[in-house]
Amino acid sequence: MSSLTVQTSGAAREAVDRHVPALVADGFAGKLFAQDPTLWGAAAEEESAKRLGWVEAAEVSRPLVPEITALRDELAAEGVDRFVLAGMGGSSLAPEVITRTAGAELFVLDSTDPEMVAAALADRLERTAIVVSSKSGSTVETDSARRAFARAFEQAGIDAASRIVVVTDPGSPMEASAREAGYRRVFTADPTVGGRFSALTAFGLVPAGLAGVDVAALLDDADEAAEVLREDAEDNPGLHLGAALGGTEPLRNKLVLRDLGSGIAGFADWAEQLIAESTGKEGTGLLPVVVGAGEAPEAGAPDVLVVDLVAADAEDAPEGDAVRVGGSLGAQLLLWEVATAVAGRLLGINPYDQPDVESAKTATRALLEAKPEPTAPEAVDGAVEIRGDAQLLRGATTVEQALRHLLEALPDSGYVAVQAYFDRLSWAELEQVRPLLARATGRPTTFGWGPRFLHSTGQYHKGGPAEGVYLQVTAASDTDLEIPDSPFSFGELISAQADGDAQVLADHGRPVLRLRLTDRAEGVRQLVRAVEALAG
Template sequence: MEVSYREEEVASAASSVAGRLTAHGVPERLAGGDPTLWGEDAEAEAAAGLGWLALPRSSRELLPELGELAGRARAAGLTNVVLAGMGGAALAAEVICDTCDVPLTVLDTTDPAQVRRALAERLDDTVVVVASKSGTTVETDALLRVYEAAFAEAGLDPAGRFVVVTDPGSPLEKRAVEAGHALVTARPDVPPVGGRYAALSAYGLVPAALAGADVARLLDEAEEVLPLLSRDTGNPGLDLGAALGGAALAGRDKLVLEDQLSAINGLPHWIEQLVAESTGKQGRGILPVVAADPNGTGDELVVAIESDVGDVRVDGPLGAQFLVWEYATAIAALLLEVNPFDQPDVAESKENTTELLTYPDLPAGAPAFTDGPVEVYGAVRATDLPGLFAEVLHAIPGDGYLAVMAYLDRLAAFDAPVPVGADFEQMTDAWMMADAATLRALLALRTDRPVTFGWGPRFLHTTGQYHKGGPQNGVFLQITGEVAEDVAVPGRPYTLGRLQLAQALGDLGALETRGRPAVRLHLTDRAAGVARLLEAVQEA
């Protein structure tokens, strides 16, 4: 595992802060799990969140159980693995499986169309991993209920088709025991782990092992780098953390992540959650920017995974990358003087959602204007979509960013019609022009400020903390869509579609109470609405 500086200013800043850290014994103290590093106010949460340092060794005790679970699933013909989890309970497993090229369906959504799509895929062969540390995550609860009903309706016994991963004593543990589901809980004698630091715990390993990934190898890779993390020199975690924190202190707080040449697939999305949720608070933080080209502005730090294109290069296998990025993020938070283990601004969106679901009708308000299949909500001066996009781009502060947040089916673009006899490039073009995520790239062409994109409610468990707790320099563009075919949530007084819209409105309210400018675009026809957005932004 190696971290190398490729820009003199970065190297100088990193060297300066690393010197201060080593003078106070920080590398050895962090590697030893010292919870006092981040101050008295953070000590209790740090003590309850540093267990990730022990995972390369302690998680080995899971391997026999994981082998048994995977063997039973294969023997029963359950080869279609679905992961119902959010944030840290989903992102690491997704990276592991994509990198190992084994199939895993990740459902970190409440979008009815995306859930219906998964339900239609080989239900007879499906095993569902339900992962939630607290056991109270609303999305996970809804998906569990939906799948239980789907199995029962198909005449399939739900008891043998779920593997529940949760912390000891959670409501989900009790429910799993009562229902006869397979259960994997964190061991009570091992130090606890926060969700975004849980890549090498049961939350990352159980779904990956069921899907067929070599999880023992991941632990080997992490354990090999572990002894380096207590060193003052030759410590990749310290080198990376000093670069991230040192750059942020110098005003380079936009972290552009580059991985186009890496054999590791999707790591920037996991890093995005880790860094944004750990550092984005008290008006400070580091903003990760994924799937974007650098703008060459003075507030960017480009970090490349196994590539020479950045200011910092990070080389190493996936298991080591997980551990080193976790260590580096804890170091960066220390330099920024924030607690890396809390998420103080996440709860408000959840509370808003819960309250909204008690209303007879969701208070969507009246649109400021309508442009074809798109209704626009918010305090705007524009009267059409091209004008709105120009207005939004102009509103981004000189040190700020634009965040696009889409509460839609992230696989819907693959339903777009393609020309008969089209080659792969033509199919890709057709899919791109039906994909809401293309909006990010088109907006980025029109500004030198970072443009981020997140699928809702997935991003609420990743960048959502930074949006509300980070610097007051974000502009927010939310996209919601009309639901054509909804999905009931058995035992709950709402559907997935109602829950999804309540989550969007709840987060919008949390942004607005903090004075953060936000506009909601509602697609009355999803496919036509996405097409109109992409057309309009090119006219802006």
């Protein structure tokens, strides 16, 4: 049977004791796996009725396995063994977790930063195929990457169509255009599964399987877990985890996620987008805060719940207000999807919509069309331009002063969100500002790479409670890259995405400090020094 374990203590245990008996009595698990759309109330019913295919994804996806294997073998025979994935949100995060855990190589291109796109294009193009994953096909980041790779293949004398694999919904505009273009393969996924619940569908399996992962074993794990998760039983781990996440009273809405040797690489990042985008709406929700194993300075706060990811056979019980979760990857993917559905029920929201994600996309489109002149910074400190509302900045002339004023706007129950709009692979050192800011404030602090987080925590930032302060970091680049047959470049696109999101946050009354690094290397050093000074 499934090796899933969910252990709870403190407020989490109280939530389990309070809610699980009622969930069992109501037959929640059985109804969920029977795809009952009424579980989240009348307002959610129309959307839920179209979004519950994920509960049987492991079974429905089984016929994909030989098709993926056959395509991998075909490509290998042609000398193609490097794979790039162009996808956003669940379409990129699930394959990234699956491949990293298996030790398989997959370049996940979920950025519009010209330097990151250029790096994806520059490496072994003659041995590369690209998987383009988008439910609609209209996702701007994904479509831009497809265009760039098609042009690069053509310029290298490679038949572009033979190197492009598409994953999309049946009947989408991308399915039609991909078939017309004669792309190597078009996989269609179950249209009744939303993007963030799509790990066990073609969106998760095709790129991972092509990269060499044994996706049949992943489905076996999930199938085995489903037998336990569908039961209306007091020991159902999905009910336990969902009750712990969404049922604490008062609600502990900051979930500090730590990996204490789970053996699953990057799982917390996948869980972050699943939970934040599913629950962060109508002024409520759960904010996952991904931290290092030795961290949690905010653990004692009354709005924080520590969630530790542990090895499947870990025996240590949690302490304080905490949850410990263990299990194999396929089982955990399904477990957390079930738990998110349970948490949505307890929070009284629809876990299947994302009403505030579109607002940033709309603002981006408007900026790309209008192409306004850049606004002058309020101040310049070395390699950093400082922008923000005058009331927030209060005359700050240095990065440290501006950061101090931003943190002074942080409510007692608030969080800090760092948003970095540039190459996450080359500039991973920037992530060190997150634990430093957490230490400086004693409050939960998140870090998101833009535009990737717009398909993840971006929903929570606008739809969740108004208690965050936002540090946006953008960067100039010596390199820009044309997007073929497009009126804007990658540099213009990522700039508009940052500007659009900042505009929407400001429209929602959220405090936003914007720092633009005119020199990436010096700007990162300068920012880290300023945050270190604040952290003491």
